[in-house]
Amino acid sequence: MTILRDFSQAAKKFGLALTLASSFAIAATSGAKAQDTPDLSGVTLTVGTPNKTGLHRQLIAAGEVDNLPYKINWADFDSTPPLVEALRAGHVDIAAGGDTGVLAAIANGVKVTIVAATWERKESGSAVLVRGDSDLKTVADLKGRKVALPYFTKQHYQFATALQQAGLPFDPKLILNLNTTDGLSALVNSQVDAFVVWDPNTAIAQQQHGARILQPLGRVIDTAGVVYVPTSSLEDPARKAALKDITARIVRAQAWVNAHPAEWAQQVSKLSKISLEAAHLQASRSRVEHAPATDPQALAGWQKQVTYFHEGGQFRKDFKVEDYVARDFGEVIEAENKKLAKTN
Incomplete structure (x- = not known):
C-alpha cells in the first residue's frame, strides 16, 4: 500500500509539473506571437489612385475601409507619372495603375517595388x-x-x-x-x-x-498593370504588415467590383461625379484580376517594355524587372484568390 501511495503522489507531482510546463510553453508561444504581430495603430497609409475609378473608390464601395487596424488617407491623380512623383517624395504608400509609368520611374532611379500584377480580362476602355x-x-x-x-x-x-x-x-x-x-x-x-x-x-x-x-x-498589346509601394516601406515591419493587409483588401475589393457591375457603376457615378451612363459603360467592359508580381507572363511583358523604351532612349537605364518585385506579397494574393474561388 505504501508503494502505491508513493507512486500516486509521484504521479500527481509529475502531472502538475507537466501542466506547469505546458502552461509556460503556451504563454511563451503567445508572447512570441504577440511580439511577431506589429502594432498597426500608429501606421497611416496613403493610397494613391491615378484615375476616377481606382483603389480609392473600389475600397470604399466594397466596404474594405471599415474597421481598419491603421489609418488611411487618399491621394488622387490624373495619371501614373505624377502619382509616382508623389510616391518618390514620400507622400504615397501604395498605388495601383499602369505599368509603364512605374517602369519609367524605376529606370529614373525611383526606389519602387511592385507587389502585385493586375490583368484586364475584358477589352477595357484603353x-x-x-x-x-x-x-x-x-x-x-x-x-x-x-x-x-x-x-x-x-x-x-x-x-x-x-x-x-x-x-x-x-x-x-x-x-x-x-x-x-x-x-x-x-x-x-x-x-x-x-x-x-x-x-x-x-x-x-x-x-x-x-x-x-x-x-x-x-x-494591340496587353500588359499587366501593377500594384506598387516605396521600397523603403518594406523595411519597416509595421508598415509592411499594414501594406500586406491592404493588399489583401485590394484583391477583395476588385473581386467585389467584378461581381457587382451595376452597383459599382452606381458607386462610381456617386463617388467620382461622372454620369451614370459613362459609369455603366466603363463597368461593362472591365474585369480585373490580381496575380503575384512574379507571374511569368507579367514579368515578360514588363521586360519587353523596358527593352523598348531603353533602346528608344526614353529610359535612362536597362534593368531586370524581377529585381524590383516583392515575392512574399504573392502569398497574400494567392491566399485571397483561393478564398474567393471557394466562395464563387
Missing part, C-alpha cells in the same frame, strides 16, 4: 479616340495627324506598338504630351485629330462628347 464626325478609319490614317497622349502611361506603350504595327513612327512633334483633361479638350476643339486615353475618360468622351473609338488598344 483606346485611340477620334471625334464622331472624323474621317479617320484606322491607325494608319493618323499619318501626319496630331494626337494627344499622356506620356509614360500604359497607353503610351500600347499606342507606340499600334503605330509600329501600322508602319508609322512615333513622332514627338505630332504626338503631344497632354494630360487627360487637356487631351479631351484638344480633341473636342479640333486642336488634335485623336486622343489616346483610358476609362473612365474614354467612356466620358464617348457618352458626353460623341467621341468614337478608332482602335481599342487592348487588342
